[in-house]
Amino acid sequence: MHKENILEVKNLVKWFPVKKGLFSKTNSYLKAVxxxxxxxxxxxxxxxxxxxGCGKSTTxxxxxxxxxxxxxxxxxxxQDLYRMGKTALKEKRKDMQIVFQxxxxxxxxxxxxxxxxxxxxxxxxxxxxxxxxxxxxxLLYEVGLGKxxxxxxxxxFSGGQRQRxxxxxxxxxxxxxxxxxxxxxxxxxxxxxxxxxxxxxLQQKYGLTYLFITHNLSxxxxxxxxxxxxxxxxxxxxxxxxxxxxxxxHPYSRALISAIPSSSPEIKRERILLKGDLTSPVxxxxxxxxxxxxxxxxxxxxxxxxPHKEVGxxxxxxxxxx
Amino acid sequence: xxxxxxxxxxxxxxxxxxxxxxxxIVAEAWKRFKKNRLAMVGGMILCLLVLTAVFAPLIxxxxxxxxVKNQTGMLNVMAPPSGEHWLGTDSxxxxxxxxxxxxxxxxxxxxxxxxxxxxxxxxxxGLLAGYYGKWVDAVIMRVTDIVICFPVLFLVIxxxxxxxxxxxxxxxxxxxxxxxxxxxxxxxEVLRIREMExxxxxxxxxxxxxxxxxxHVLPNIMAPITVQATLQxxxxxxxxxALSFLGVGVQQPIPSWGNMLQDATSIMxxxxxxxxxxxxxxxxxxxxxxxxxxxxxxxxxxxPKTKN
Numbered sequence: 347m348h349k350e351n352i353l354e355v356k357n358l359v360k361w362f363p364v365k366k367g368l369f370s371k372t373n374s375y376l377k378a379v380x381x382x383x384x385x386x387x388x389x390x391x392x393x394x395x396x397x398x399g400c401g402k403s404t405t406x407x408x409x410x411x412x413x414x415x416x417x418x419x420x421x422x423x424x425q426d427l428y429r430m431g432k433t434a435l436k437e438k439r440k441d442m443q444i445v446f447q448x449x450x451x452x453x454x455x456x457x458x459x460x461x462x463x464x465x466x467x468x469x470x471x472x473x474x475x476x477x478x479x480x481x482x483x484x485l486l487y488e489v490g491l492g493k494x495x496x497x498x499x500x501x502x503f504s505g506g507q508r509q510r511x512x513x514x515x516x517x518x519x520x521x522x523x524x525x526x527x528x529x530x531x532x533x534x535x536x537x538x539x540x541x542x543x544x545x546x547x548l549q550q551k552y553g554l555t556y557l558f559i560t561h562n563l564s565x566x567x568x569x570x571x572x573x574x575x576x577x578x579x580x581x582x583x584x585x586x587x588x589x590x591x592x593x594x595x596h597p598y599s600r601a602l603i604s605a606i607p608s609s610s611p612e613i614k615r616e617r618i619l620l621k622g623d624l625t626s627p628v629x630x631x632x633x634x635x636x637x638x639x640x641x642x643x644x645x646x647x648x649x650x651x652x653p654h655k656e657v658g659x660x661x662x663x664x665x666x667x668x
Numbered sequence: 669x670x671x672x673x674x675x676x677x678x679x680x681x682x683x684x685x686x687x688x689x690x691x692x693i694v695a696e697a698w699k700r701f702k703k704n705r706l707a708m709v710g711g712m713i714l715c716l717l718v719l720t721a722v723f724a725p726l727i728x729x730x731x732x733x734x735x736v737k738n739q740t741g742m743l744n745v746m747a748p749p750s751g752e753h754w755l756g757t758d759s760x761x762x763x764x765x766x767x768x769x770x771x772x773x774x775x776x777x778x779x780x781x782x783x784x785x786x787x788x789x790x791x792x793x794g795l796l797a798g799y800y801g802k803w804v805d806a807v808i809m810r811v812t813d814i815v816i817c818f819p820v821l822f823l824v825i826x827x828x829x830x831x832x833x834x835x836x837x838x839x840x841x842x843x844x845x846x847x848x849x850x851x852x853x854x855x856x857e858v859l860r861i862r863e864m865e866x867x868x869x870x871x872x873x874x875x876x877x878x879x880x881x882x883x884h885v886l887p888n889i890m891a892p893i894t895v896q897a898t899l900q901x902x903x904x905x906x907x908x909x910a911l912s913f914l915g916v917g918v919q920q921p922i923p924s925w926g927n928m929l930q931d932a933t934s935i936m937x938x939x940x941x942x943x944x945x946x947x948x949x950x951x952x953x954x955x956x957x958x959x960x961x962x963x964x965x966x967x968x969x970x971x972p973k974t975k976n
Contacts (some may be wrong), residue, residue: 452865470874
């Protein structure tokens with residue numbers, strides 16, 4: 347079964363110039379995202395995992411053109427967002443939305459829920475003015491909130507409720523793709539599960555496509571179809587979920603999986619401990635980016651950047667040793 | 669299923685929360701402001717001053733422009749306080765209490781208009797610099813740096829002597845030189861708010877920048893703007909007084925607290941006739957003190973971090 351790709355990211359690059367002093371020229375770059383390519387079939391969930399600072403969120407934002415990528419293509423339903431005029435892009439924005447990590451920063455504290463969600467609907471004329479209230483009530487019901495909440499301000503809600511409002515705002519324009527940027531990371535575990543289930547229900551109900559950015563492998567295991575692992579601005583492994591957890595190839599993926607807390611003290615797993623810290627993304631080493639921390643590193647890893655190799659059915663890994 | 673259970677508990681929790689926090693942000697700030705005794709005293713004095721300024725024609729016992737003659741038909745010059753003239757008369761025989769009341773009218777309105785101008789410029793430039801960044805920011809901030817370097821008083825003196833010194837020129841000049849602090853403040857706040865996720869969310873919707881700035885950024889930085897504008901009012905009153913005292917601000921015979929102090933340049937008056945210079949001096953002192961108290965109170969009341 348082959349589905350069409352709703353999103354294709356090709357060689358996405360985002361370098362932030364690092365300036366020292368007022369007049370000095372830019373002499374180094376923070377390579378937050380460095381040559382990232384992947385695609386998501388319609389109606390699927392891709393989990394993008396990696397530790398803090400590896401460029402996951404930058405990738406998500408560059409895909410939505412919330413920050414401008416340095417290079418690369420982002421094809422949403424075959425159209426390159428980076429070769430689009432302002433009006434065309436604005437039109438396209440209703441197809442792609444984002445849900446943020448921090449439920450306390452993602453809603454304007456001065457606006458009621460009615461105007462927050464209403465703004466999205468008005469801007470893209472999703473429904474006529476007469477139907478707007480009914481539509482918003484339906485949206486709130488959809489995310490598990492009562493309609494009387496429309497007149498409330500964000501500070502009157504809990505974190506989980508705010509996240510529900512965040513998803514309602516994203517859903518208001520009937521998007522096809524939603525970038526979930528650490529959307530459940532700030533919630534405590536019980537609420538996390540509820541919100542995660544809500545996301546899943548909505549995804550199935552509307553046939554949505556998610557790019558699910560998180561640092562939590564358990565979350566990704568729950569919700570994704572495919573998993574991509576990022577390390578220092580690059581994707582080191584991408585694979586179907588079952589395949590990934592059964593047969594992780596990249597040493598970094600193996601270390602991540604070994605770090606998932608087990609649900610029973612009986613289960614003993616070998617823990618792979620990584621030495622050292624994340625290498626600075628400012629002027630990263632020329633060889634394999636994982637070289638400095640890799641337990642299996644060889645001479646070649648220091649010199650040559652490993653290309654993506656296909657090791658199974660749609661299972662790509664960037665490692666010299668596979 | 670779990671979703672519906674969640675919904676029910678959410679409703680219950682939210683009912684209690686909303687009954688606790690029904691008040692708007694303004695009402696909550698007012699509650700905190702009321703607890704601050706100094707600020708309340710400042711506020712009351714300020715209210716009193718504003719009321720006397722507004723109702724000056726009804727309150728003042730004499731015409732502030734005309735000299736009063738005594739029984740002998742002479743001008744009643746520099747008369748000490750008496751039952752007739754509560755605060756005495758000045759060097760031209762005009763009633764000081766009346767001039768003080770009218771002078772407050774002038775000084776306060778000069779300050780208000782000047783602050784309106786400087787706040788307008790400051791907020792606008794700050795929003796531009798903060799939101800658009802890049803070269804817009806660079807240009808605006810360098811211009812701001814240059815304006816900050818001006819020695820304000822000398823600049824104002826030379827400009828107002830070049831133009832005809834009048835109350836309107838004073839308003840405009842003070843407004844035009846005192847926007848820099850506001851610009852820097854607003855720029856900083858915008859930089860903070862611009863990165864907030866709710867701003868990103870509306871950008872993701874494709875909202876245009878003007879709407880984002882005025883609907884999503886500006887309302888969230890009103891608190892520091894209000895505080896700064898309040899404190900700036902005190903400063904404008906002080907600048908106006910200094911200018912008028914030096915004779916380049918509000919011109920005689922129009923009374924202002926500053927030019928009422930002009931008489932105090934003579935040692936004779938300073939030493940022996942305190943009723944001439946003390947009232948406007950005290951009025952300036954009281955006004956500035958109370959505005960600053962109110963400003964500090966507002967800062968504490970509007971900043972949720974000081975909530976206890």
